[in-house]
Amino acid sequence: xxxxxxxxxIEVQSFDIPRTVSVYPDQAGIRWWTKAWFNNRKxxxxxxxxxxxxALLFIRDNIEKDEWLEEHFPKQMEIYHNAIQQTREQLLxxxxx
Amino acid sequence: xxxxxxxxxxxIPVMNRVRDDLSHKQxxxxxxxxxxxxxxxxxxxxxxxxxxxxxxxxxxxxxxxWNSKTVEDYIEMVKDELKxxxxxxxxxxxxxxxxxxxxxxxxxxxxxxxxxxxxxxxIFSLADEAMKSPLQHEIEERGEExxxxxxxxxxxxxxxxxxxxxLAFGGVGGVGGALKFVGADLALNAVLxxxxxxxxxxxxxxxxxxxxxxxxxxxLVVLPGHEEEWLRMQDKENQTIDTEKAEEAMIEALARPSExxxxxxxxxxxxxQQSAEPVQEQTARKENxxxxxxxxxxFGLNGLGDIGRNAGYILAMLPDILVGMFTGRTxxxxxxxxxxxxxxxxxxxxxxxxxxxxxxxxxxxxxxxxKAGHEELAHRDGISTGxxxxxxxxxxxxxxxxxxxxxxxxxxxxxxxxxxxxxxPQKVVDAYSQGALPLNTLANAVxxxxxxxxxxxxxxxxxxxxxxxxxxxxxxx
Numbered sequence: 001x002x003x004x005x006x007x008x009x010i011e012v013q014s015f016d017i018p019r020t021v022s023v024y025p026d027q028a029g030i031r032w033w034t035k036a037w038f039n040n041r042k043x044x045x046x047x048x049x050x051x052x053x054x055a056l057l058f059i060r061d062n063i064e065k066d067e068w069l070e071e072h073f074p075k076q077m078e079i080y081h082n083a084i085q086q087t088r089e090q091l092l093x094x095x096x097x
Numbered sequence: 098x099x100x101x102x103x104x105x106x107x108x109i110p111v112m113n114r115v116r117d118d119l120s121h122k123q124x125x126x127x128x129x130x131x132x133x134x135x136x137x138x139x140x141x142x143x144x145x146x147x148x149x150x151x152x153x154x155x156x157x158x159x160x161x162x163w164n165s166k167t168v169e170d171y172i173e174m175v176k177d178e179l180k181x182x183x184x185x186x187x188x189x190x191x192x193x194x195x196x197x198x199x200x201x202x203x204x205x206x207x208x209x210x211x212x213x214x215x216x217x218x219x220i221f222s223l224a225d226e227a228m229k230s231p232l233q234h235e236i237e238e239r240g241e242e243x244x245x246x247x248x249x250x251x252x253x254x255x256x257x258x259x260x261x262x263x264l265a266f267g268g269v270g271g272v273g274g275a276l277k278f279v280g281a282d283l284a285l286n287a288v289l290x291x292x293x294x295x296x297x298x299x300x301x302x303x304x305x306x307x308x309x310x311x312x313x314x315x316x317l318v319v320l321p322g323h324e325e326e327w328l329r330m331q332d333k334e335n336q337t338i339d340t341e342k343a344e345e346a347m348i349e350a351l352a353r354p355s356e357x358x359x360x361x362x363x364x365x366x367x368x369x370q371q372s373a374e375p376v377q378e379q380t381a382r383k384e385n386x387x388x389x390x391x392x393x394x395x396f397g398l399n400g401l402g403d404i405g406r407n408a409g410y411i412l413a414m415l416p417d418i419l420v421g422m423f424t425g426r427t428x429x430x431x432x433x434x435x436x437x438x439x440x441x442x443x444x445x446x447x448x449x450x451x452x453x454x455x456x457x458x459x460x461x462x463x464x465x466x467x468k469a470g471h472e473e474l475a476h477r478d479g480i481s482t483g484x485x486x487x488x489x490x491x492x493x494x495x496x497x498x499x500x501x502x503x504x505x506x507x508x509x510x511x512x513x514x515x516x517x518x519x520x521x522p523q524k525v526v527d528a529y530s531q532g533a534l535p536l537n538t539l540a541n542a543v544x545x546x547x548x549x550x551x552x553x554x555x556x557x558x559x560x561x562x563x564x565x566x567x568x569x570x571x572x573x574x
Binding site: 001002003004005008009010011012013014015016020021022023055058059065084087088091092 | 484485486487489502509511512514515516517518519520521522524525527528529533534539542543546547550572573574
């Protein structure tokens, strides 16, 4: 009798798109901005000004990364979702062949 | 001067001169063709241009000015020459000319006869034979008759021709196949070309038109001189028939009172026959359905379709099979059981005939792949059907994992909305295909394992980050 799930040795390949987000203030620490980088692009997206309170929420990990991105970079996140959906369809197509 | 003297002194020199002149012109024409672009191109081909060149030469025999000349043309040329010398060709002289050609055509020795016979009975001479004019055929047959070959010479000639054909068709089937092929070829030759003695007999039969007197009832097919014999045979047969009739009458007379008892005895064979008929039909149907099975089995290629259907798997496992030859895992490739295919491949390496080379190497290789492939498939099927797995219950799918689908050994799903492909071990897939492991349970187990791996991965990342001295921005994720 063999237990098929014993010592399950699997190889996982994830098809996520890397995304990085950051917050930073001006020299006086009065104005705050957030900036995002999608798919490891060097330039990154244009910075979006945020309130100090929001910046503190992010710094304290009180908000999810994707939630933050959806709020401040909605267009980029829409493209991201489309790309993920397309990847899923392509994978299914490839396997069905 | 008599016609015979005229023929010997004047006609024969002209015939020889015209023949030599024609041969020279034919040779020059063939040489010119070989040096032309068409001739050079015809010398190219997968078999070294052999077949293409033969075809080109055959076409030259039809289209060439001199090479297309038949025996009839040659006689006309001789007649034209004789006309120039004021010699009138009478039918007798023409007949003498043909007789001379028959003598020229007559084989001079056994070996010449045998080689000529073998060549004319092989498929290689098909085109030549088809192009020969009726007069040419007549001359050759008369030449052969004049030589009077022995039965041994005829047999050897036909045998060599048949053997050449057998090799040209690939030489497949081993010694048994060779004997069958040569035997069938010889039998066909014997049936299709009656011997000269048969012809004489036919002529004799043709001469017998009618019989008179006591032989008037003897059929015409009975040879003259054998009428008495035939009549005696007829008398004997008649006597036998009379005796049989008398016996039947006696049996009938004796059997009449017990007629009802005999009825079932008469019916019995009919019943047996009725029941035998469907069996015969079934056998016939089976033979028709398995028409190629016998041939494939002869070459050790039975079940080759399985290999074709699993070609991808077999090719992928080929390195394993080859390594298995040395480690002893691949048992079907032992030298002891594969002498013939290996010998076939080795023989194919040394044979120059491209057709034979392809056949020998191809069949030998296919035989080995078939055997090793079947062993590999049996090995695979043994794992998937013969193993007992622990049975898992169906679980509810974790909401973090969506739309899991299993294709081969790959599980496709979305974990936290991110598409992932997971390569599973063969035992997991086998357990799933046996129904021991439901898909949702499998997907949950995979998710748990992924999380475990991620935790290990992130712990490692954290450790690496801590050990790095680089400074980062205020907050970045």
